[in-house]
Amino acid sequence: MQKEMNVFLSEGCSRGRIVTMPVPEVVPGTVLVKIAYCGICGTDQDLFSGECSFAETGQVSYPVRLGHEWSGVVEAVGEGVTQFCKGDRVVGDNAVSCGKCDACLAGDFAHCAHMLNVGTIDPVYDGAFCEYYIIAAHHLHKIPEGISLKEASLAEPLSVAYGGIKHMNITKNSTVAVIGTGCIGMAAVVLAKCLGAKNVWMIGRNESKLESARALGAEIINIKQCDAVQTIMDLTGGLGADFVLECSGAPETFKQAIDIAAFRATVALIGFYEHRENDVNVDTMVAKALTLIGVMGEMGNMAGALSILAEHKPDLLPIITDELDFDECIAGFTRKNYPNAVKIAVKIGEED
Ligand SMILES: [Zn+2]
Ligand SMILES: [Zn+2]
16 A cells, blocks of 8 residues: 655645645655754745735635645655755755756756746746655755754744855954844854854844844844944944845845945845835945845755855754744644744654
C-alpha cells in the first residue's frame, strides 16, 4: 500500500484544512525530503486570508499549498542524484525552474524563463506545509553544521535579506540601519552582525519585536520614544548610516530610509510597497549620491546566505518567537492571533 502523508491546504477566506495524500515518489533528478520545520511568512498569512492584491487580481489559485521557508532531512534520492544522500539536512530555493526552457536546458536554472513560485502565487510549485516534499536536486542546499533544523527554516528569509546585503561592502567600520522588525529585518541584522559592522541599529515600534533584535546584537531605536532620523544623526555625528535596509514597506519608512542614509550610502528596499509613493524627495537621493537597490527575494541568494551562516554560526533562535505543531498550525496563519510574532515556525517532523 502506498504511504500517506498529511498536507495543509489553504482555501482562501481564512479557511484551510489538513488532508491526506500519497507520499510522492522520487523521479530521476529529484529528492524526497522529510520536512522538519516550515515557517509561516507574512505572504502566507496574506494568501491564507485572501485579503491581498494577489488574491484580488486572481494570481493565486485556491486551494494552494503554502510554505516556502522550510528545512528537512533527505529521505530518498532519485536516479542521477549524486550530491545528496539519505540523512542529509537540507533547505530549498523559493522558486523552481521549469527544466524545459533554453536556460534550463543549458543548466542556468536561475535564469529560467518560466520559473515556478514555491507555495505562493501562480505559476506555483506546491509548498512545504506537508510531511514529505519532492524537489529537483539542483534547488536544494545542505544546512551548515552547527545550525539546527529549526534555525535552518530561516534560510529563505535570510537569503532575501542577503539579496540586499550582498550589494553592501560591510566592514568593521560600517554603520548599518535596519528598518522593520519583521523576519527579513531580523535576518538583515544577523547578516550585518556576522559581517562585523561597527553598529547595527534596528528601528521599529514594537517593543517585544525590538527585544528580538536586541538579542541578535542590534542596538534598538524605538520610534515611539524618539525620532529615528534625529537619533541616527546624533549617533553618527551627523553623518548618517552607511548602509540602510528598509524592510518595512511603508511610505514613512521609505522617507526615513532616505533621510538616515549617509552621503554615498547604499539603501536596499526589501519588500513591496502597497501604494505608490508620490511624496518622494528625489533631490535628497541625488544630493546624497545614494545607491538605491530593489530586492525582491529572487532565487540565487541561498548559497551566499548559507555560507555566512557556515562561517559565523550566529544564534538565530531569537527570530523564532513562536512554535506550533503541524496539527494546530492553522491558527498561525491569522495575523491577529500572533500580533507580536516575528517568525512562527511550524514543527512538522522530528528535531535533529
Ligand atoms: Zn517568506
Ligand atoms: Zn526553465
